[in-house]
Amino acid sequence: MDIGAPKQRALLALLVSQVGQPVPVDVILEALWAGHPPPSAMTSLQAYVSNLRRLLEPDRAPRTPATVLRTSPWGYLLDISVVDVDVCRFSEHATAGWRAWDRDDPQQALGEFESGLALWRGQAYPEVADAPCVVPEVARLEELRLSVFEMRCAALLAVGAHEVVVAELGAFMKVNPLREYGCELLSLALYRAGRQADALAVLRTIRVRLKEEMGIDPGPALQQRSREILNQAPTLDWRPVPAVPTVVASSEPAAPPQVVTTAPPPAPGADVAVFVGRETALRQLTEALAAAEAGRGRVVTVSGEPGVGKTCLLRRFAESAGVPVFWGACPEHVAAPSLWPWEQVLRAAKASFPERPVPGPVAELLDRDPRSLVDGEDITGAALRRFEAIVHYLTDMSQNAPMVVTLDHFHRADPSSLQLLAHLAESVPAHRLLLVVSYRSDEAPILAEALAALSRGELARIDLKGLDSRDTRTLAGAILRQEVSKRTAEGLYARTEGNPFFLLELIKLLAGEQRLDDPLTAPVPVSVREVALRRVARLPRPAAELLSVAAVAGRHFDIEVVAEVVPIEIDAALEILDTAIAAGLVVEDQHRLGWFRFTHALVTEALYETTGRLRRARLLRRLGAAAGRAWARGTESAAEGAEYRLPAPDAPLPLTPLPQRPSPRPVVAPPYDSGSRGCRPPGPKSRGR
Structure with a gap:
């Protein structure tokens, strides 16, 4: 707006x-x-x-x-009773997260903290942040955001995501170096990741900084943590939480969390009790690793929509690889320094091969001041020498034995990291190195130049889709720890298209409301609605407005009808739809020319529910009239087109499948059963039931 x-x-x-x-x-x-x-x-x-x-x-x-x-x-x-403010929802999620943490439910706490942080879009109230009456509120919210971020990391540690915490908190502490609780969590994450020396170095650094800048000693908690790490106290070791549905909240944001059914597998070697589907993708990764072991290095990209399970797939592959896997990830909720994911990879490589000399430019990167590198610097002079040193350092390690470099969530990478990726890819085919890069498919334009450079070499692409209906049933049964009926599984699939994040959130809602046998009528889970609306909000304003009208028409819509109601010229509407298609929100109907459908029913419903009842009623009348005119231009008469019956404006959105034999010129939606949850008009009487 x-x-x-x-x-x-x-x-x-x-x-x-x-x-x-x-x-x-x-x-x-x-x-x-x-x-x-x-x-x-x-x-x-x-x-x-x-x-x-x-x-x-x-x-x-x-x-x-x-x-x-x-x-x-x-x-x-x-009036707070009639408006929905992100600040209030953020506070509600934070409170719910702390309550879950207090009752020893880290999985629930993690989901609440993730949902709260996903609402942030930069500084609070930037237009009036300096106003005297707003300054205290801005300070309160910023402190609350930092605390929730730290608690999110604490929850990640509780469910076993040590490597994820190292990536996220490493960048966080660069920006907030005096946060003692954050430092305590980072040292624990490093210790659990097998990096005891780095954990102690983090504690030494904050001790010196507090002494020099504040003239104080670290608090009792940090001092205790230092003693425990030095003594390798058993209390520091991670122990799995009871096997309950868990969200692996790495750094995918809005990227939503990935889904598993036990404590999450954040680090190679972690034990995963259930992993559903993805046999083809795992086979592709295994074949690429076999080629690398034979001296023919490969680059593999893994793409997919938010929540489809990219990180979970890579973790599963890392467990079974049988070779060193060096992991780098781009965090979401904090601004990371330039080359941050590569710094993580290089630190892991240095720890795995301590006997190998570290080139000077690589050592400078690992020991740098975070302000010493300018993001997006030109590939000339010192920058090029640094890139060359990193490439030689990694490729030399793979001379005698194969290894894997995994770069997760690379759609958030800084320009220098993308340039280094393209530079390394040129050397991969001649070495025993497998380079795996994951990114969100709706963010692919950001990586266009890097992907073009990767395509010039040995590149394999894996495009992850949702789970099929069989795997949806298997995963639902594993989450619920009981047999799921075929009817329930089909309903879950119809609502989620097998997206693991959507599936988990819907199952949690259904289980909480004791309505597992009726997944088609359940409301959209709050977390799913927030993710869906966030994706739509990132589109250009005309695209978001067009999708809002299309959602009232239904999941399947005729673009000519929607364009007339918006109103907008059809050519402009098609151009606008291209942005929604590129974002993965809409796909073209392959059976009916001029028809499109939302990729996910839940996205359609989220948009539908955010449209006020009065506006829905007005839009429905206009859509019905436009649909009648569309029929009149086709094979039917205008009189027939005027007979469409419109549902009540507060009717829930239906989940209508495509007809087996689509009519030549259908209207706002294909025919639907009289018992379905309808918000779309049926066909004319001559096409009736």
Whole structure:
């Protein structure tokens, strides 16, 4: 949504920061005009308020009282009872996470902390962050965000994701070097990852820094952790949590977490009780490793939509590889230094081959100040020498024995990391090295140049899709630890298309509500809705608006009908749809020209539910009329087109399969059974039942 002029955006941010509380007019004027409001400021403020009310309540009838942005005797306020604010949801997730942690449920805590952090999009209230009334709230939220991030890492450690924590907290501590709890967690993660010396080095570094900058000693917890690591205390060792459904929340963000059914397998060698499907992908990786062992190095890319299980697949492969696997990942919730994933790979390689000399440029990278490298620097001079040293260091290690370098979540890589990837790929075919790179398919344009460079060599591509219906049933049974009926499994598959993250969240909701036999009518899980809407929000505004209208039409929609209602020219609508297709949200119907469908039913439902009832009703009437005109232009009469029956505007969204023999010119959706959950009109009477 386009909020308008900068001061109008600042006004909304100010009101949101004080949601539920009136903000006095003089405070607003002070904040918007930095203490120097002009004589016309009051007139401008009233115009901004009027504009915001039109945006927040587009369907409000003229001269009726505003219900969202209200006027009170003390100023203006946003009514907290009728608005949904990310800050409130973030606090709710944080509170739920801490409660789960207190009752020794790290899996549930991890899911709540992940959901809360996924709501962040940079600094809180950047437009008014310096306003005196907002400064305390910004500081509170930032401290809460850092604490939730640390607790997320604590939950990851509790479920066994040591390597993931090393990657995430390593970058976090570069930016927040005096966070003692973060340092305590990082040292434990390093110790559990077999890096005792690095764990002690982290503790020494913070001790020196606290002494020099603050004149204080570390707290008792850090001192105790140092003694435990020196003595290799058994209490530091990880012990599996009871086998319950678990979310492996690496650094995929919005990338949503991956799904397994026991404690997650974060590091090579971890024991996984259940791993469903992916036989073809595992076979491809195994064949690529066999070629590398024979001296014909390979590069393999693993792509797929968020939550499809890329990290889980790579962890499974690493367990069975039987050769050294060096892992690097790009974190999501913190800004990482340039070449950060390569730094992780090189540290692991150095620890595995301590007898091999480390080239000077590599040592400089590992010992660097995080500000010493500029992101995206040109491949000239010192940068090129550093790249050459890294390539020789890694390829020389693979001369006598094969090894694997895995780069996870590389769609978030910095430009220098992408350039180094392309540089190393040129040398891979001549060595016993397997290079595996994973990324989100909807982020592929970011890696376009790097992928083009990889394609010039021995490149194999693995495009992960959702689990099939059989594997969906197997995974559901493993999660629930009971037999799942075929009908339930088919319902789960219809709602999730086998996406493991969607599947796990839906099963958790169904199990909690004791309605496992009825997966088709369950609401969209909150975490899935947040992920889906976040993906849509990343699209250009016209694409997001078009998808919102299409979702009211149904999961399957005729683009000509939707374009007429938006309204927009059909050529422009098709161009807009290209961005949604590239993002993996929509696919073209291969059976009916001009028809498209949402990739996931749950995405359609999430968009449908976020459209107000009155707007839905108006859109449904317009879609019905447009569909009638579409039929009139085809083989049917206008009179027949006018007879479409529209469902109630608050009806839930249906899950209608494609018809076996599609009609020549169907309307807003294909025919559906009278008992289905409908929001789309059936066909004309002449095509009726």
